[in-house]
Amino acid sequence: MWRRILALVAKELLAVLKDAKSRVVLIGPPLIQLVVFGYAATFDLNHVPFSVLNHDRSAASRELVARFAGSPAFQQMGALDSEHGIPELIDGRDAALVLVIDRRFTRDLALHRPARVQLVVDGRNSNTALLILGYANTIVTDFSRDWMHDHGGQAPPAVLDMRARYNPPLNSQWFIVPGIVALLTQVVTLLVVALTVAREREAGTFDQLLVTPMRLLDILLGKSLPGLLIGVLEATVIVLAAVWWFGVPLRGGLLPLYLGLLFFVISVTGIGLMISSLAVTQQQALLGAFLFMVPSIILSGFATPIANMPAPIQKLTLVNPMRYFLVVLRSVFLEGGTVQSLLPQYWPMALIAALSLLAAGWLFRRRVY
Amino acid sequence: MTTGPAGLTRTTETREQGVAHAARGGAAGRLRGLLRKEFLQIGRDPSSIAIAFLLPAILLLIFGYGVSLDARNVPVALVVEAPNADTAGFTARFAQSPYFRPLPFATIQQADRAMSARLVQGIVWLRADFSRQLQAGGAPIGVIVNGVDANDARIIEGYVQQIWIAWIAARAEEKGLPGPMPISVQLRVWFNPSVSSRDYLVPGLIAIIMTLTGALLTAMVIAREWERGTMEALMVTRVSLREILIAKLVPYFVLGMGGMAGSVAMAVWLFGVPLLGSIVVLAASSSLFLLAALGMGLLISSFARNQFVAGQIAIIATFLPAFILSGFLFDIGSMPVPIQLVTHLIAARYFVAILQTVFLAGDVWRVILPNMAALAIMAVVFLGAARLTARKRLD
Amino acid sequence: MPRESETAPAVLIDRVGKSFAAGGRAVTALDGVSARVERGSVTGLIGPDGAGKTTLMRLTAGLLRLDSGRIEVLGIDVGKEPLEVQASIGYMPQHFGLYEDLTVKENLDLYADLQGVPAADRPARYAELLHMTGLEPFTGRLAGRLSGGMKQKLGLACTLVRAPTLLLLDEPTVGVDPVSRRELWAIIEKLTHAEEMTVLLSTAYLDEAERCGAVLLMHDGRLIGEGAPGEFTGKMAGRSFRVAARGIGRRRLQERLARTPGVLDAIIQGSHVRVVTEQTAPPAADALGPDAAGVEIAAVAPRFEDSFVALLKARVAPVAARAPDLPPQAPAKPAEDVIVVQHLTRRFGAFLAVNDVSFAVRRGEIFGLLGANGAGKSTTFRMLCGLLPASEGTLRVAGFDLRHAAAVARGHIGYMAQKFSLYGDLSVRENLRFFSSAYDLHGQRQRARMAWAFAEFELQAFAEATSKDLPLGYKQRLALACALMHEPDIIFLDEPTSGVDPLARREFWRRINALAESGVTVLVTTHFMEEAEYCDRLVIMAQGIILAEGTSQSIKARFASAERPEPTMEDAFVALIEESVTKARAA
Structure with missing residues (x-):
């Protein structure tokens, strides 16, 4: 029996590697996505254009503006003379932030009265708007503290001592890149597994296979092992790229990482086999894979937190294996997660893997005729 | 009319005047025939209707509810x-x-x-x-x-x-003390005072989804004609390539606009996104965008002559780039410069900018006009390239 | 305006060359072909798959660019003015582009619009075409719901909405049942008479050559003969014989005749063997061996296929010199039934694909399932192999129902799928290794069997070649080799010879004969009526039921009449269909 399965695995691997089309699927998207996601998918702000309407024109207000201009997050795009210029700037997206400094800014500061600064933000991109506000607040707060210190004012009774655990520079690449491991492993494994049976059906070789002494279990195993192998290999390459190229710290051990990977790839394989046994043509398989892939990526917490979703949708994510694997990846990379701490992530994946494989086997048996 | 020896009548017009007739008045008739065929097919084949209406609706639902950056509780x-x-x-x-x-x-x-x-x-x-x-x-x-x-x-x-x-x-x-913080910051968030991420994500999503459906529609339907051999039969008639392309473009443009209208309706009534701009601007920019997206689909289909490859290219070449590089989720200005340059090649980038503005800010011509111009250029380039690469030949 | 010259030949092909890039290397499809098609004729472009027929058709229609040479259609250079040519020809591609989701009428409307047929002329023209094709009752039916033969006829009608001067038909009869085939030919013959149309049609059926006014014979991208069909058969006069002998089986007789010097071709036909000799002399009877008694040799009329085989053999080096030796006759075992089918029925929804079919196959027999596409033979075949569950009835293969049988049972059967399904991206060696492993061969035995396959099927030269790039004949050999790696007792062959040239087909059947002689049971499906002759017994199926069962002679004998003393298998088939239609009417 093992000889038969090994022969099938060897044949599958040969077929995948010798077919130009599937080679493209295996190499093209992963490479492009790694580069594009790694660099383009960032929530960090750089060079946000801002403008200034300074009614005050004193040393203090110039100092405040200089702090904005000096921050890497902002880039000054000229200055305004009157309120009338603001709508045009913001509407036309020439500035995402306008800093309006009140006429009595210096005087109020000297009198210890609240000196007024207005921040006008473009809210079209709400996330950017929130981040801009956060950055601007920090700059203004730092300025206030320094000013009080220099001018003998009273220090605030309490100060925030903020620290970020696991990712002190709050670099969103550290968040996105480990996620890519899950994303690409899923895409590649799913395409390899989902298309194999359909390809054989189209070529007519599937019948050929069914009349050999191979049993369904042999065929199922022979079909899933190559996907497993390729998925694990692909994940390894991306993990290496994450560590050596993107410089993401790998704080945990390889055991918890690969244990999670194994459960994840098996469950994706099971889902791929389900799609495979339902699809008659490669096109249907492709469409099926796509229809599974898009929601599973969106609802995995890859780019946006699951906690932000409405409650019924959060429940839906519980059946998504990628959801758990993302936690494993980020935990092992950044938090130094251990097998024990990740047990709550392993068992749902194991359950999904078992159920999807069983369902695939059942569908397979039903569809084989 | 003459009667042939075996009782078959045939029109004498066919051979001599027929050619001339067809050359003169035939183009309109041919186009009419092709268009009627396309609409009949759409009416009978649920798959293109599903791609045009169902796919956007489902994707919009998943994304609209699933993608949120608002941290609450x-x-x-x-x-x-x-x-x-x-x-x-x-x-x-x-x-x-x-x-x-x-x-x-x-x-x-x-x-x-x-x-x-x-x-x-x-x-x-x-x-x-x-x-x-x-x-x-x-x-x-x-x-x-x-x-x-x-x-x-x-x-x-x-x-x-x-x-x-x-x-x-x-x-x-x-305590009646002067404020320990000397500066009071007053916030004014324009266009989206509640800073709700859904209001900004949903218009962008429409652009992403229409990119996918537009390319998928045309790429798959033309590939289907190749696969079923109907293209070979069409090509040997007097139909010109321009006529075939126009006949493909018109129905799927209509379908695409229908899908677009459905998406906008969902955005406004289901997700409660305000629509401050005018419908006319929305319709005009959607038309330009659809022309670009359909043009891209036509281009894909002239390379890929089977539905499988066409579908694969359409998904890889349109969906992912539009998702990541259009500025719908990730701020383009914050990307590294080389990647920023690449985003200029993505039609969705311009459409995202237009949609976010038309929905949340209104008809701001300074944003809309340059982006519409870019879309117009892309439409011309894609359609032109599709016309040039398509050959009335099989090799 | 029509610039076609009235005097020029309909088609003038002058030293045309065309090659394609396939898998990184150039494949020559046409190599210096020159020919002409006269006006008002029906010219047949005849040759096996891959001979270059479709390429030549497409070049003539202006759908491909010429590499070299030129083609003139009605005096117009196709390379320069393809649109001009397309305006005056009708072209029906191999898989005609019917829109399956449009109705018959809508398909006609579309092509009438595209061809610029004035609205006023349409009703009369439609009426003629629908009458001619017998599609009148079906104008509102979706084209996708028509049978294969009706689809071909509709395709022809669409091509003819505006009567073209030249009609190009690419394999119009492929996959069509014999009845529809005859109807299509009747339409074509009518057209040339009534509408002064020139018809150029391609076909892989050699018997259709005899219906053409002129024949262009193609092989491997070259024109190997042209002229009236009578000229071809005329050359063969006095070289065709019928040999019968007692004492040795017909397969052994055929094998010995094939080895006799001076014999060009020997094929089994019913109980006797049909022989074509190199000279106008009968084969030497003494070469048949001492155990052959009562040898009868009679002259028969030459057929077109005889001349094709003669022409091919003259070109191709005699590769088949080492024919597989027939094994010593297997000891006569009791004629035990190894395949038993009883009241087998299969439904797809409301559609009865196989309706109450029963038959039995004995050990060592070659048993044929004959029928047109859609007759239910493939469905029956798939149920026998365990690929499809039966709705009702029982079936036993070597005592097992393969659908539920243990893997071991499946180790006793071999299966060769339609279109030689192999792993196209794998090399010949990898395919052989995989299939032998799938049948549990390993180690010494696996190496021995692979060596056997390479030698027996002459595949050494292609061992490392990617199998999808193999010539069709070699693909067929490889597929058979894969099915035989584990020396099965029963072998299932699904349309094993479709598309291969007559020589490859002969070689294939020689191997199958050898297998049967060694006691292997062979079950074969085919839609080539003449292949029935190779079968010991056969059933003919149509619309899910068995129309006739028996030996080919017994079936043919039923339809022998005064005017047709020796009906062909196809004659018998058409008569059977007519008989069943009359019966259905009466019921």
Whole structure:
């Protein structure tokens, strides 16, 4: 029996590697996505254009503006003379932030009265708007503290001592890149597994296979092992790229990482086999894979937190294996997660893997005729 | 009419005048025939209707509800080592905030474990000597956030900062002291005062989804003609390539606009996104965008002559780039310069900018015109390329 | 305006060359072909798959660019003015582009619009075409719901909405049942008479050559003969014989005749063997061996296929010199039934694909399932192999129902799928290794069997070649080799010879004969009526039921009449269909 399965695995691997089309699927998207996601998918702000309407024109207000201009997050795009210029700037997206400094800014500061600064933000991109506000607040707060210190004012009774655990520079690449491991492993494994049976059906070789002494279990195993192998290999390459190229710290051990990977790839394989046994043509398989892939990526917490979703949708994510694997990846990379701490992530994946494989086997048996 | 020997009649017109007739008045008739055929096929084949209407609706639902950057009710651990009136004044603000769901912990170690177990996203730590230090000024408030999701962490930090500023201002006022913070910041968020991420994500999503459906529609239907051999039969008739392309473009343009209208209706009525701009601008820019997207589909289909390859290219070449590089989720200005340059090749980029503006800001010509011009150029380039690469030949 | 010259030949093909890039190397499809098609004729472009027929058709229609040479259609250079040519020809590609989701009428409307037929002329023209094709009752039916033969006729009608001067038909009869085939030919013959149309049609059926006015014979991208069909068969006069003998089986007789010097071709036909000799002399009877008694040799009329085989053999080096030796006659075992089918029925929804079919196959027999596409033979075949569950009835293969049988049972059967399904991206060696492993061969035995396959099927030269790039004949050999790696007792062959040239087909059947002689049971499906002759017994199926069962002679004998003393298998088939239609009417 093992000889038969090994022969099938060897044949599958040969077929995948010798077919130009599937080679493209295996190499093209992963490479492009790694580069594009790694660099383009960032929530960090750089060079946000801002403008200034300074009614005050004193040393203090110039100092405040200089702090904005000096921050890497902002880039000054000229200055305004009157309120009338603001709508045009913001509407036309020439500035995402306008800093309006009140006429009595210096005087109020000297009198210890609240000196007024207005921040006008473009809210079209709400996330950017929130981040801009956060950055601007920090700059203004730092300025206030320094000013009080220099001018003998009273220090605030309490100060925030903020620290970020696991990712002190709050670099969103550290968040996105480990996620890519899950994303690409899923895409590649799913395409390899989902298309194999359909390809054989189209070529007519599937019948050929069914009349050999191979049993369904042999065929199922022979079909899933190559996907497993390729998925694990692909994940390894991306993990290496994450560590050596993107410089993401790998704080945990390889055991918890690969244990999670194994459960994840098996469950994706099971889902791929389900799609495979339902699809008659490669096109249907492709469409099926796509229809599974898009929601599973969106609802995995890859780019946006699951906690932000409405409650019924959060429940839906519980059946998504990628959801758990993302936690494993980020935990092992950044938090130094251990097998024990990740047990709550392993068992749902194991359950999904078992159920999807069983369902695939059942569908397979039903569809084989 | 003459009657042939075997009783078959045939028109004498066919051979001599027929050719001339067809050359003169035939083009309109041919186009009419092709168009009728396309519409009949669409009516009978549910798959193109499904791609045009069902796919956008489903994707919009998943994305519209699934993608949200708004942090609400974030669980945070409150560690107050010596509770008293001072600390209560501070912690009460967390309980009132819509952004936080505070959970009390006795010791920092317990809170730490809770964060490791992902039960809380952050810790606010008031040490035992908080009240004493408060009198001296500069009492430290420990804030530890889980930085794994950097974006989420930063937003949480921003919320904590707001609570802190409000708290010290209120304290100063209570005691009749001058404000400890010399500057009061007044916020004005334009276009989206509630800073709801759905309002900005949904218009962008429409652009992404229409990119996919537009390319998928045309790429797959033309590939289908190749696969079924109908293209070979069409090509040997007097139909010109331009006629075939126009006959493909018109029905799927109509379908695409229908899908677009459905998406806009869902955005406005289901997701409650305000539509401040005019329908005319929306329709005009959608037309230009669809022409570009359909042109791209035509181009794909002239390379790929089977539906499988066409579908694969359409998904890889349109969906992912549009998702990542259109500025719908990730700010283009913050990307590295080479990648910023690449985004200019993505039609969705321009459409996202137009949609976000038309929905949330209104008809701002300074944004709309340049982006529409870019879309027009892309439409001309794609359609032109599709016309040039398509050959009335099989090789 | 029509610039076609009235005097020029309909088609003038002058030293045309065309090659394609396939898998990184150039494949020559046409190599210096020159020919002409006269006006008002029906010219047949005849040759096996891959001979270059479709390429030549597409070049003539202006759908491909010429590499070299030129083609003139009605005096117009196709390379320069393809649109001009397309305006005056009708072209029906191999898989005609019917829109399956449009009705018959809508398909006609579309092509009438595209061809610029004035609205006023349409009703009369439609009426003629629908009458001619017998599609009148079906104008509102979706084209996808028509049978294969009706689809071909509709395709022809669409091509003819505006009567073209030249009609190009690419394999119009492929996959069509014999009855529809005859109807299509009747239409074509009518057209040339009534509408003064020139018809150029391609076909892989050699018997259709005899219906053409002129024949262009193609092989491997070259024109190997042209002229009236009578000229071809005329050359073969006095070289065709019928040999019968007692004492040795017909397969052994055929094998010995094939080895006799001076014999060009020997094929089994019913109980006797049909022989074509190199000279106008009968084969030497003494070469048949001492155990052959009562040898009868009679002259028969030459057929077109005889001349094709003669022409091919003259070109191709005699590769088949080492024919597989027939094994010594297997000891006569009791004629035990190894495949038993009883009241087998298969439904797809409301559609009865196989309706109450029963038959039995004995050990060592070659048993044929004959029928047109859609007759239910493939469905029956798939149920026998365990690929499809039966709705009702029982079936036993070597005592097992393969659908539920243990893997071991499946180790006793071999299966060769339609279109030689192999793993196209794998090399010949990898395919052989995989299939032998799938049948549990390993180690010494596997190496021995692979060596056997390479030698027996002459595949050494292609061992490392990617199998999808193999010539069709070699693909067929490889597929058979894969099915035989584990020396099965029963072998299932699904349309094993479709598309291969007559020589490859002969070689294939020689191997199958050898297998049967060694006691292997062979079950074969085919839609080539003449292949029935190779079968010991056969059933003919149509619309899910068995129309006739028996030996080919017994079936043919039923339809022998005064005017047709020796009906062909196809004659018998058409008569059977007519008989069943009359019966159905009566019922």
